[in-house]
Amino acid sequence: MRKVAIIGVGAIPVGEHWGTSLRDMAVEALLNAMDDAGVDKVDSLYVGNMASGSFVEQENLGTLIADFAGLGHIPAVKIEAACASGGAAVQEGFKAVASGLDDIVAVVGVEKMTDAWPTDATRYLAYASDAEYELFNGASFVALNALVMRLYMKEFGATEEDFAHFAVNAHKNGANNPYAMFKKVIKVETALRSPYIADPLKLFDASSVCDGAAAVILAPLDKAKEFTDTPIEIAGIGRAVDTINLANRRELLRLRATIEASRRAYKMAGVEPKDIDVIEVHDAFTIMAAMALEDLGFVPKGQGAKVASEGQIAVDGDYPIQTMGGLKARGHPVGATGVYQTVEAVWQLRIDAGKNQVPDPEIALTQNIGGTGSNITVNILRRV
Amino acid sequence: MRKVAIIGVGAIPVGEHWGTSLRDMAVEALLNAMDDAGVDKVDSLYVGNMASGSFVEQENLGTLIADFAGLGHIPAVKIEAACASGGAAVQEGFKAVASGLDDIVAVVGVEKMTDAWPTDATRYLAYASDAEYELFNGASFVALNALVMRLYMKEFGATEEDFAHFAVNAHKNGANNPYAMFKKVIKVETALRSPYIADPLKLFDASSVCDGAAAVILAPLDKAKEFTDTPIEIAGIGRAVDTINLANRRELLRLRATIEASRRAYKMAGVEPKDIDVIEVHDAFTIMAAMALEDLGFVPKGQGAKVASEGQIAVDGDYPIQTMGGLKARGHPVGATGVYQTVEAVWQLRIDAGKNQVPDPEIALTQNIGGTGSNITVNILRRV
Numbered sequence: 001m002r003k004v005a006i007i008g009v010g011a012i013p014v015g016e017h018w019g020t021s022l023r024d025m026a027v028e029a030l031l032n033a034m035d036d037a038g039v040d041k042v043d044s045l046y047v048g049n050m051a052s053g054s055f056v057e058q059e060n061l062g063t064l065i066a067d068f069a070g071l072g073h074i075p076a077v078k079i080e081a082a083c084a085s086g087g088a089a090v091q092e093g094f095k096a097v098a099s100g101l102d103d104i105v106a107v108v109g110v111e112k113m114t115d116a117w118p119t120d121a122t123r124y125l126a127y128a129s130d131a132e133y134e135l136f137n138g139a140s141f142v143a144l145n146a147l148v149m150r151l152y153m154k155e156f157g158a159t160e161e162d163f164a165h166f167a168v169n170a171h172k173n174g175a176n177n178p179y180a181m182f183k184k185v186i187k188v189e190t191a192l193r194s195p196y197i198a199d200p201l202k203l204f205d206a207s208s209v210c211d212g213a214a215a216v217i218l219a220p221l222d223k224a225k226e227f228t229d230t231p232i233e234i235a236g237i238g239r240a241v242d243t244i245n246l247a248n249r250r251e252l253l254r255l256r257a258t259i260e261a262s263r264r265a266y267k268m269a270g271v272e273p274k275d276i277d278v279i280e281v282h283d284a285f286t287i288m289a290a291m292a293l294e295d296l297g298f299v300p301k302g303q304g305a306k307v308a309s310e311g312q313i314a315v316d317g318d319y320p321i322q323t324m325g326g327l328k329a330r331g332h333p334v335g336a337t338g339v340y341q342t343v344e345a346v347w348q349l350r351i352d353a354g355k356n357q358v359p360d361p362e363i364a365l366t367q368n369i370g371g372t373g374s375n376i377t378v379n380i381l382r383r384v
Numbered sequence: 385m386r387k388v389a390i391i392g393v394g395a396i397p398v399g400e401h402w403g404t405s406l407r408d409m410a411v412e413a414l415l416n417a418m419d420d421a422g423v424d425k426v427d428s429l430y431v432g433n434m435a436s437g438s439f440v441e442q443e444n445l446g447t448l449i450a451d452f453a454g455l456g457h458i459p460a461v462k463i464e465a466a467c468a469s470g471g472a473a474v475q476e477g478f479k480a481v482a483s484g485l486d487d488i489v490a491v492v493g494v495e496k497m498t499d500a501w502p503t504d505a506t507r508y509l510a511y512a513s514d515a516e517y518e519l520f521n522g523a524s525f526v527a528l529n530a531l532v533m534r535l536y537m538k539e540f541g542a543t544e545e546d547f548a549h550f551a552v553n554a555h556k557n558g559a560n561n562p563y564a565m566f567k568k569v570i571k572v573e574t575a576l577r578s579p580y581i582a583d584p585l586k587l588f589d590a591s592s593v594c595d596g597a598a599a600v601i602l603a604p605l606d607k608a609k610e611f612t613d614t615p616i617e618i619a620g621i622g623r624a625v626d627t628i629n630l631a632n633r634r635e636l637l638r639l640r641a642t643i644e645a646s647r648r649a650y651k652m653a654g655v656e657p658k659d660i661d662v663i664e665v666h667d668a669f670t671i672m673a674a675m676a677l678e679d680l681g682f683v684p685k686g687q688g689a690k691v692a693s694e695g696q697i698a699v700d701g702d703y704p705i706q707t708m709g710g711l712k713a714r715g716h717p718v719g720a721t722g723v724y725q726t727v728e729a730v731w732q733l734r735i736d737a738g739k740n741q742v743p744d745p746e747i748a749l750t751q752n753i754g755g756t757g758s759n760i761t762v763n764i765l766r767r768v
Contacts, residue, residue: 001484021516044623053438057519059511060466063625063759067632073644075623076759077472078464082444088461092476099483100385127443132405135441239428239459241447248451260457375447375460 008037086338174325392421470722558713
């Protein structure tokens with residue numbers, strides 16, 4: 001199996017892109033990445049996207065984006081794993097290069113959510129749950145995450161203030177990221193005073209509906225230096241599913257899919273949690289960030305929210321997470337998120353993260369969650 | 385790169401499955417294939433599906449199906465390439481095995497279309513076109529194919545009767561396939577007397593809205609004999625896109641994506657059109673079957689409809705196509721179709737196709753089209 005490296009990254013700022021269509025967003029991010037890699041053609045294209053059929057009435061995204069990016073008669077396909085579509089697309093692109101079938105592979109994550117009415121957006125997102133049971137009974141993703149958060153607080157004595165620190169950290173880091181949706185620094189009080197959406201989950205515990213696109217270009221590691229002085233190896237990939245329906249889990253406070261996906265990725269990369277210098281977790285809700293720190297093996301179960309309130313998740317802390325704003329402040333255009341995480345990890349490993357630079361990192365980990373922890377990808381990147 | 389074989393196949397009959405949910409359809413096909421392969425677990429799952437979000441309000445199909453099939457915490461993902469999703473899913477599963485990452489990989493294609501109102505189904509299918517231009521202006525897939533058919537008839541002197549022979553052949557073969565939706569033999573007159581949907585395209589030129597699921601199990605070729613006495617090698621894969629919008633094509637009567645995808649598949653398998661014994665083409669509309677025979681290299685441009693009317697497409701003819709009924713008679717549950725084609729090609733190569741058995745075939749080709757020829761997969765299977 002060939003080793004694989006990232007030779008170029010690109011993105012557009014996350015936001016509400018009322019005047020730009022999905023295809024134009026994706027093509028801009030893709031061409032930015034191709035420009036960064038110094039390539040004017042690719043062998044194949046993988047598109048990470050969750051629900052473009054519902055949001056903008058367009059399927060066949062592989063074709064659409066390859067066509068409008070002028071890539072010619074290449075193979076192109078869309079990868080869907082709910083909100084983990086982006087991380088999964090990076091992994092499928094990895095396999096195309098690793099197998100030897102393709103040399104230069106483009107991966108673009110894109111989602112345009114703001115064209116839908118807000119109530120419809122909530123419904124479309126719930127298609128990632130067990131629609132016939134959870135959605136049918138009116139459980140939105142906010143509600144499902146609130147159930148888990150409530151249980152976590154009861155079980156481990158965590159407080160709403162503990163969780164607020166995840167939002168504060170995200171907004172602090174997002175303020176220095178030109179691609180972030182929210183660039184405003186907030187205080188703990190700001191988060192605590194925000195309205196409840198589903199008790200105990202408040203507005204600032206949740207990421208927003210938004211639009212975005214990000215892209216990476218992959219190549220065989222042994223050819224990567226022909227394109228860039230700073231190739232970043234994809235050293236390990238892991239993915240795992242859990243029950244789609246939260247009610248069918250044996251335990252609610254442990255994401256088995258994170259544990260299994262990260263076990264595979266750590267093993268493939270030959271590293272352990274202590275070796276990770278930059279951690280991009282899927283903080284669609286603050287409770288998910290807390291549990292990620294635990295299930296990825298960084299802190300013991302029940303300590304995730306505590307280390308946030310102690311400041312250990314800052315860029316200069318022991319567990320630097322959401323270093324460019326995370327899903328909360330950079331934004332969470334669902335199918336694009338995993339690719340944004342990858343782009344940001346590359347910035348960190350290239351020592352190109354500006355004011356948010358983690359000191360001299362060598363290894364970064366990205367965790368991307370689909371559903372209520374039902375489909376999770378973990379990728380480990382390494383400076384070469 | 386490791387060689388890859390199919391060690392098991394399974395399906396459910398195509399039809400209108402009012403009483404069965406998408407998950408149950410997919411799980412039944414998948415378990416049939418696992419039973420056929422003699423495996424009770426797999427390393428990963430690929431799901432071919434076009435538009436479950438629109439049709440049944442359910443995304444995250446990789447998780448859903450892995451969960452309800454009891455496959456545990458494996459990696460699972462959905463592959464979308466419009467109506468070519470099934471063929472593309474087989475290819476992505478191929479890469480997982482070829483790369484060495486996974487040994488036993490399950491691929492299931494599934495689509496449940498009949499839960500939607502018929503007018504909505506037409507709209508959801510049109511999401512595979514250039515939705516902002518073609519769908520917005522009211523062009524359905526039937527209308528787009530009718531334009532191509534009209535031009536083909538004008539350019540090459542083909543008649544409506546020539547095209548009717550594709551439907552007659554499909555129904556004749558479907559009558560012997562227990563998994564086919566339509567098992568009724570028809571005459572040329574039946575097809576010719578059917579109503580116009582979009583002149584010159586008539587009811588019997590088109591495949592139907594339906595439900596279905598099919599699955600295959602993949603393994604490394606060198607381990608395949610541990611599971612089955614009749615492994616079928618996936619000897620070549622090819623995929624290519626074209627402009628998503630028909631109006632942007634340089635020529636309408638040549639599917640560049642078929643030409644490019646088949647060129648890659650032939651090269652990888654080391655074969656030529658004359659070596660192919662069984663041909664499963666994407667006859668969603670009869671005009672697409674005619675053009676497939678030409679663009680795959682079997683007959684000269686303009687002769688595709690003619691060889692049908694001369695009977696050369698029959699099971700014992702020079703170009704046996706739709707050998708188990710094709711999209712017209714077996715049915716076209718869009719995201720599942722490419723996997724049904726693969727299953728049927730395996731039946732033929734195992735000499736297990738009953739009354740429709742092509743005499744002693746060694747090599748089969750499947751062509752699966754997404755959009756109006758905008759995303760096409762070609763797979764070549766070989767008896768080992």
